[in-house]
Amino acid sequence: MLQQTRVETVLPYYARWLKRFPTVAALADAPLDDVLKSWEGLGYYARARNLHRAARLVQERHGGSLPDDPEALRALPGFGEYTTGAVASIAYGRRLPAVDGNVRRVLSRLYDLPAPTAAELRETAAALVPADRPGDFNQALMELGATICTPRSPRCAECPVAEFCLALARGTVAERPGRKRVGALPLEIVGTAVVRDAAGRLLLVRRPATGLLGGLWEFPGAVVGPDEAPEAAARRAALAAGAVLAPDAAATAIGVVEHTFSHKRVAYRAFAFRGAGAAAADAAEPSGAGVAPGDPVQGGGRHPATGRTWADETALAELALPVAQRKLARLAAAARPRL
Numbered sequence: 001m002l003q004q005t006r007v008e009t010v011l012p013y014y015a016r017w018l019k020r021f022p023t024v025a026a027l028a029d030a031p032l033d034d035v036l037k038s039w040e041g042l043g044y045y046a047r048a049r050n051l052h053r054a055a056r057l058v059q060e061r062h063g064g065s066l067p068d069d070p071e072a073l074r075a076l077p078g079f080g081e082y083t084t085g086a087v088a089s090i091a092y093g094r095r096l097p098a099v100d101g102n103v104r105r106v107l108s109r110l111y112d113l114p115a116p117t118a119a120e121l122r123e124t125a126a127a128l129v130p131a132d133r134p135g136d137f138n139q140a141l142m143e144l145g146a147t148i149c150t151p152r153s154p155r156c157a158e159c160p161v162a163e164f165c166l167a168l169a170r171g172t173v174a175e176r177p178g179r180k181r182v183g184a185l186p187l188e189i190v191g192t193a194v195v196r197d198a199a200g201r202l203l204l205v206r207r208p209a210t211g212l213l214g215g216l217w218e219f220p221g222a223v224v225g226p227d228e229a230p231e232a233a234a235r236r237a238a239l240a241a242g243a244v245l246a247p248d249a250a251a252t253a254i255g256v257v258e259h260t261f262s263h264k265r266v267a268y269r270a271f272a273f274r275g276a277g278a279a280a281a282d283a284a285e286p287s288g289a290g291v292a293p294g295d296p297v298q299g300g301g302r303h304p305a306t307g308r309t310w311a312d313e314t315a316l317a318e319l320a321l322p323v324a325q326r327k328l329a330r331l332a333a334a335a336r337p338r339l
């Protein structure tokens with residue numbers, strides 16, 4: 001949970017997570033939907049899917065106990081260099097480094113490194129990790145970066161390692177580490193369809209299990225093409241998802257939700273369609289029928305959706321929705337009386 005996310009944000013999720021999944025077995029046995037629902041709002045859902053898959057592998061291969069061998073850890077989904085080092089050193093006392101963003105900054109300043117590669121930083125950190133309490137050492141380094149050696153205005157006067165700090169001695173603290181150049185994120189506009197059937201239930205589609213927001217539910221949406229109106233894209237998405245729209249079904253713009261991903265910004269322009277219905281078979285739980293293969297779905301534009309459902313308010317509350325989609329659901333609820 002702490003990858004890419006601040007401790008304060010994680011704490012309530014962590015407590016709820018341990019209550020819902022107190023053991024590896026509980027997590028391994030849980031349906032993916034429950035796992036994604038517990039993660040809802042935390043973002044970077046690949047972490048949740050990896051944890052779930054890792055729990056299943058730990059059950060199958062290691063009898064339900066997380067292995068202490070770094071190679072076995074590295075073979076689990078979601079375990080890269082950082083997580084392997086953190087778990088092996090903190091949980092099992094293995095002498096391995098754990099270089100996160102904070103540690104990168106501290107080491108770049110301590111050794112006055114303008115543009116160290118990940119491999120160089122790992123090597124530098126590895127040489128520092130002591131055999132005695134390596135986990136405490138790694139956590140201390142992370143904490144130093146989080147509390148003292150902060151990105152802006154580091155508190156060098158209070159720093160316990162100031163006497164060893166080359167950047168402080170050379171006056172280059174503000175330039176270390178060098179900034180990675182980040183261009184403006186591209187903007188994607190997604191025409192999003194809010195479709196209700198006669199019973200007032202909303203049509204939702206499920207994203208493919210892998211990739212961006214994999215396995216989560218969303219309103220049908222399509223990336224707006226060149227020369228295409230957002231409403232037309234929303235209509236296209238609704239039809240691809242199996243909605244039966246009257247030919248003259250009017251659409252009402254009900255709002256825009258914007259969301260920033262790590263690699264792009266997306267503006268979801270939402271349209272409610274009146275006169276919508278569903279073929280009888282559509283009432284069944286996710287079938288995947290009615291979704292045209294290869295039809296762009298929101299957020300990615302490359303993957304076909306893998307299922308759909310008609311959800312009343314109770315069912316909607318129980319589905320795992322990304323943050324932006326939950327906001328769209330609120331827009332849909334607010335707009336309902338005037339449609």
Ligand code: SF4
Pocket residue numbers: 106109110148149150154155156159160161162165167168173
């Ligand atoms: S002296 Fe300043 S720049 Fe150097 S490690 Fe400490 S806080 Fe960071």
